Amino acid sequence: MSYILNIETATKNCSVALAKEGKTILCKEIAEEGYSHAERLHVFIEEIISEANIALKDLAAIAVSQGPGSYTGLRIGVSAAKGLCYALDVPLIAVDTLRTLASKVVVTDGLIVPMIDARRMEVYCAIFSASLEKKREVLAEIITENSFEEIQETVYFVGDCNEKCKSVLTKDNFVFLDAIKYPSANEMSTLSFDKYKISDTVDVAYFEPYYLKDFLITTSKK
Incomplete structure (x- = not known):
C-alpha cells in the first residue's frame, strides 16, 4: 500500500492529509488569522498517523505544497516535510499550490x-x-x-x-466561487499520487519553495 502524507501550509490554512493509493483517508486542517502553522502542523501529523493506526515508517513518500504563497507558511511546511523525508528515507513530492486550489x-x-x-x-x-x-x-x-x-x-x-x-x-x-477559499491537503492526495507513480520527485537537500516574489525584484532607478 502506498501511503503518502500531504502537507499544505502555503496560506492561512494549515492542512495535513493521509492518502492511500491517491485517496484521502484522513485530513486535519484549520485556517486562522494568526497563522498557527508552527503550533498545529506537527500535532496534526501525529494525530493522523495515530488515528490511521499506522507508523511513520509505513509512509511511501511525503508531499508538500511548493507555493506560491506565504513565505513563513511555506518554510514551515517544507522544513517539516524535509525532516520527515530525511528521517524515513522516503522521497519528497512537490505539488503546485495553485493546481491544488483549482482542483477543488x-x-x-x-x-x-x-x-x-x-x-x-x-x-x-x-x-x-x-x-x-x-x-x-x-x-x-x-x-x-x-x-x-x-x-x-x-x-x-x-x-x-x-x-x-x-x-x-x-x-x-x-x-x-466564494466557498472555495484556501488550498487543502485533501486535494493534494490525487495530485501527489500521480507524481509518485511516475517518480516525479524533488531533491530533498536542494528543494526550495516557489516564493515567486523573487521574480519581482527590480533595480532602483537613478
Missing part, C-alpha cells in the same frame, strides 16, 4: 483561475482548464478592470482574493 472546482467547461492573496490588489494566480490543464503559468500580478478581459469563456475565480477582486472584475462571464 468541479466544472465541465470554462477556465479556472485560482488566486492567492499577495498584497493590496496583487495576487498570485494561474489559469487552468476544467480538466486542470495549465493554460497560463503562475504570475504575480496587479488585478485591474482589464485583467482577463481577453477571455470569452466562463471564468471561475477561487481563493482568498475574491472579495477584493469583485469590485474590478465585473464582466458577465466572471464567476466567483
Whole structure:
C-alpha cells in the first residue's frame, strides 16, 4: 500500500492529509488569522498517523505544497516535510499550490483561475482548464478592470482574493466561487499520487519553495 502524507501550509490554512493509493483517508486542517502553522502542523501529523493506526515508517513518500504563497507558511511546511523525508528515507513530492486550489472546482467547461492573496490588489494566480490543464503559468500580478478581459469563456475565480477582486472584475462571464477559499491537503492526495507513480520527485537537500516574489525584484532607478 502506498501511503503518502500531504502537507499544505502555503496560506492561512494549515492542512495535513493521509492518502492511500491517491485517496484521502484522513485530513486535519484549520485556517486562522494568526497563522498557527508552527503550533498545529506537527500535532496534526501525529494525530493522523495515530488515528490511521499506522507508523511513520509505513509512509511511501511525503508531499508538500511548493507555493506560491506565504513565505513563513511555506518554510514551515517544507522544513517539516524535509525532516520527515530525511528521517524515513522516503522521497519528497512537490505539488503546485495553485493546481491544488483549482482542483477543488468541479466544472465541465470554462477556465479556472485560482488566486492567492499577495498584497493590496496583487495576487498570485494561474489559469487552468476544467480538466486542470495549465493554460497560463503562475504570475504575480496587479488585478485591474482589464485583467482577463481577453477571455470569452466562463471564468471561475477561487481563493482568498475574491472579495477584493469583485469590485474590478465585473464582466458577465466572471464567476466567483466564494466557498472555495484556501488550498487543502485533501486535494493534494490525487495530485501527489500521480507524481509518485511516475517518480516525479524533488531533491530533498536542494528543494526550495516557489516564493515567486523573487521574480519581482527590480533595480532602483537613478
